[in-house]
């Protein structure tokens with residue numbers, strides 16, 4: 001809490017410095033007009049994809065031919081309403097959403113705006129919203145979007161609030177935007193056990209969903225596991241994953257069967273029906289996965305579930321990351337690979353931090369370590385554990401500890417879970433803060449990335465721990481800092497790490513998403529043509545650039 005409020009203060013002064021005035025230019029559009037233009041917009045999305053694709057093609061071609069590329073494209077600065085329009089919007093919203101039982105639905109209370117605009121988990125430039133509106137239904141979202149469009153005010157969706165790259169920060173202009181809080185839309189609407197799917201509202205949290213299924217005795221679960229408190233719609237919007245991705249893939253796999261979405265023109269669409277598969281046209285559900293609230297506001301979704309299998313845990317230590325990674329490759333390519341649900345790499349620093357924190361009640365060898373979670377019948381787990389033990393031995397691991405029962409398995413896995421808190425207390429300094437990074441490379445390049453990164457961090461005297469979803473080549477470094485000078489050094493190290501990952505054919509973000517923190521890397525990673533295709537789609541769906549402006553799409557000057 002203390003840490004969060006300290007950061008809020010820091011951001012508040014930054015915000016004052018960054019405030020700038022936006023010309024007020026308000027043109028009114030009736031809901032009727034919006035509806036008609038909405039249908040046109042959807043049609044134009046397909047066209048835009050084609051145009052974008054063509055642009056992408058020519059841009060790619062231009063790379064080799066040296067022909068001029070996107071320079072000729074016309075970018076208009078968005079025109080947003082000023083303080084008068086925000087005041088008028090507030091009055092309309094207050095009428096539409098009156099307080100009930102002393103609970104307000106619309107607020108511009110400074111402390112609440114800070115809580116919604118500034119993330120305690122991000123050290124990027126962040127800004128205040130002008131208003132926050134709490135919604136409870138798809139219809140509520142439509143009402144807010146229509147008011148925002150009428151007064152040309154940016155709209156930023158907020159649900160779980162656990163994203164890490166400044167995703168839900170306020171619009172950087174003055175005044176800010178309207179933050180729509182969907183966390184109150186937290187109902188599980190339908191459970192279709194026979195079809196292994198559920199229909200949920202946007203604000204349902206993945207842990208609550210799995211808990212509810214368990215309580216009802218339904219032997220199924222939803223396997224995407226990002227940060228604690230993350231919501232289904234936030235998870236879709238960031239294209240998340242987590243420790244289970246080795247076995248179940250990411251949000252970009254087929255876990256989301258459809259979504260109900262409010263478009264910037266106020267129109268409500270459902271991307272698909274509930275059938276398990278469909279080849280009816282291109283995948284509009286995926287359009288909103290990883291879109292970070294820039295194309296539409298998700299209000300409901302149908303999720304695919306999978307059987308919950310018994311699991312167990314084992315830990316092995318290695319001489320170096322390289323040996324650990326080659327063991328992982330062999331494990332995953334072995335016939336028992338399908339029984340491996342998670343493989344997490346914790347480097348020697350992380351093990352030292354865990355020992356130091358004493359949260360685990362167990363002292364580990366201070367070595368690069370792998371935490372395995374196996375799944376299947378007790379026999380399959382036993383067999384997998386034996387084969388994995390043989391493989392890790394071949395790769396130099398002398399220590400292999402397999403849980404003997406479910407309590408021990410839970411305890412061992414818990415030691416992986418305390419990684420973040422252990423890192424935070426490693427320096428024995430209450431001022432310690434953590435910058436969490438997220439990059440991903442083809443798994444075989446991971447030792448190179450980790451090795452180079454560790455050298456770089458050492459050279460710049462930065463204390464850090466590493467925890468990686470190693471089976472996917474995805475890793476997070478927790479970079480510790482205590483003051484602004486150390487923060488600057490950390491920023492530089494993150495920058496170099498991202499470039500290193502991209503140069504190894506990787507990505508600037510394996511699972512956390514782009515927000516404001518990673519958008520400067522997209523052109524380098526994806527190429528101008530691909531980024532331009534994203535912008536074309538954005539322009540077609542949201543021509544007024546109302547939804548989460550300033551996020552995801554690289555700024556022109558950052559190219």
Ligand SMILES: Cc1cc2nc3c(=O)[nH]c(=O)nc-3n(C[C@H](O)[C@H](O)[C@H](O)COP(=O)(O)OP(=O)(O)OC[C@H]3O[C@@H](n4cnc5c(N)ncnc54)[C@H](O)[C@@H]3O)c2cc1C
Nearest residue numbers: 159160161162163226227231233234235237240241293298
């Ligand atoms: C301790 C910790 C551990 C983490 N570990 C992981 C991990 O292992 N893997 C991983 O992938 N991530 C991880 N994260 C990051 C985070 O949990 C994910 O990014 C998560 O998917 C965000 O969901 P959320 O509901 O909190 O979204 P929010 O933070 O509320 O929003 C995220 C983005 O989605 C947009 N958005 C929110 N709701 C909607 C909506 N209804 N419609 C359209 N857009 C919307 C927002 O505008 C914003 O751009 C971790 C975070 C923490 C704090």
